[in-house]
Amino acid sequence: MAIEHTETTEHVVPKRVYYTIFVILMVMTYTTVQVAYFDLGRFNAVAALLIAFFKASLVVLFFMHVKYAPKLIKLFVLGGLFWLAIMLGITMTDYMTRTPQEFPMSRVNTVQPLPAAHVPTALLG
Amino acid sequence: MSEIATSEAAHPAHLQHHFDSLQEQSQVASLGMWVFLVTEILFFGGMFTSYLVYRSTYPDAFAIASKHTVILIGAVNTAVLITSSLTMALAVFASSEGNRKSTVNFLTATWVLGFTFLVLKGIEYTIDFHEHLVPGAGFQMAGTNPGHAELFFSLYFIMTGIHALHMIIGLSVLLVILYMARRGDFSPEYHSPVEVMGLYWHFVDIIWIFLFPLLYLIDRHR
The missing domain is CATH 1.10.287 (Helix Hairpins)
Incomplete structure (x- = not known):
């Protein structure tokens, strides 16, 4: 140890x-x-x-x-925060760059059904 | 754990054989608790992430729903938990000084404050229930998409509920530590259990420090 x-x-x-x-x-x-x-x-x-x-x-x-x-405990605390930042950061970069239609919940609530070959509306301009 | 009965001075009673010193033993105990707390950060982090995703998806529904939370109880409970963190820190301090009476008193104060938090939370849940805020068949909310508002309250009940579960576990373990303190188990050389209990207690306080603004405050002005 x-x-x-x-x-x-x-x-x-x-x-x-x-x-x-x-x-x-x-x-x-x-x-x-x-x-x-x-x-x-x-x-x-x-x-x-x-x-x-x-x-x-x-x-x-x-x-x-x-x-x-001791430094070892400080390292563990920072390590925990670092992994939390990865979870929040990467998850949000994904969700923030998608169109709302792609959320599972809003898909249930949107009026128009998704086209068969679905292209993200952001790409269609 | 085998204890060597012969020389107490050469080998302190609480020192386990795989450690060089009591100091090393207590640092390892703290480190072990921190490893557990890191898993807890990520466990609660998952729920905070879901909250963030759905709040950014339905900002208006979440704003309207969050204004139905009882801000007075939320604020008072924040103060209660912060005070319990102070008494817990003072209990750790007292135990490190070998002050048994003071340790017992501060641990008791911490327990009473923790219990007060749960009682207030229970009152709040009762109010929520009467106002039809519990997700399910009885859920009602005007002025917004009730399904989206229901999502807010699902997250509210899961996050505060799991926080409350942590409080219940903390209060149970605190009873054991209180019993040990009364029995006179702790000394300036050996008080790791109080220190480690303190780490857990402060962590649960920190979770509430984030839950309170996220669930009660952010959209209060709207």
Whole structure:
């Protein structure tokens, strides 16, 4: 087991850090609820997700001690996020570049049936 | 696990033989929990991906449907879970200091807060049920394609339901950790179970930190 040995035996984070993070998380929760009522167009989703990422990062780094953890644990956390990015990224590049008719759900709901030899409408111009 | 009864100082009781030191043992325990959490990230990630795909397909239906969620309960529950994460972090801190009474108190507070979350979630589900938001024969929604709105609520119930299942599992394991803490199992040298329990608990909190904006907030302004 190649687990690196850190200099100190215990990474006791001062209690004050936990309380500070807690206050920031609560303020951010209040902020995200307030922001949701303003019409920012498509930036409502962006703002909500940025705040969520910020909150999650604080929890991971401080409450879950990843900031003070051995490099191996940091690598595993980043690895998890990397694979999540692959799933979200590649799935969405596929769906975002298709015509709506090709979704299974909307196929049920569209009025006109698909032609026998189906060519994506995007290619037909 | 065989324990060597002779020299406690040379060989701590909680140290298993395949590890060099208690420190290495606790780091491996944390790493093991992280490996599990990575699988959990991808498990929930699949549901978040489906949500993203269908939300981008039916943006209007999802906007109308998501405004039927009970934002007050969602927001209060977010605060409850964040507070429970604080008490959990403080319980881990107390156990690393060898403070048994404080560990027990903070673990109890965490359990009560976790249970409060589930009670509020139950109340919310009851409201959803009465408002005909449960997918199936009784589902009703005006102003949009009900089939597409039903998709939103299918995702809502599956995602929050599986999150709640994780809370129930967390509360059950927390009872065991609480029992061990009361018995005095933990010390500054050995408190991995509390630390690892904390990792799981914070992870479940993080899932909710993403569920709350995605299901309750994004289209609130429309």
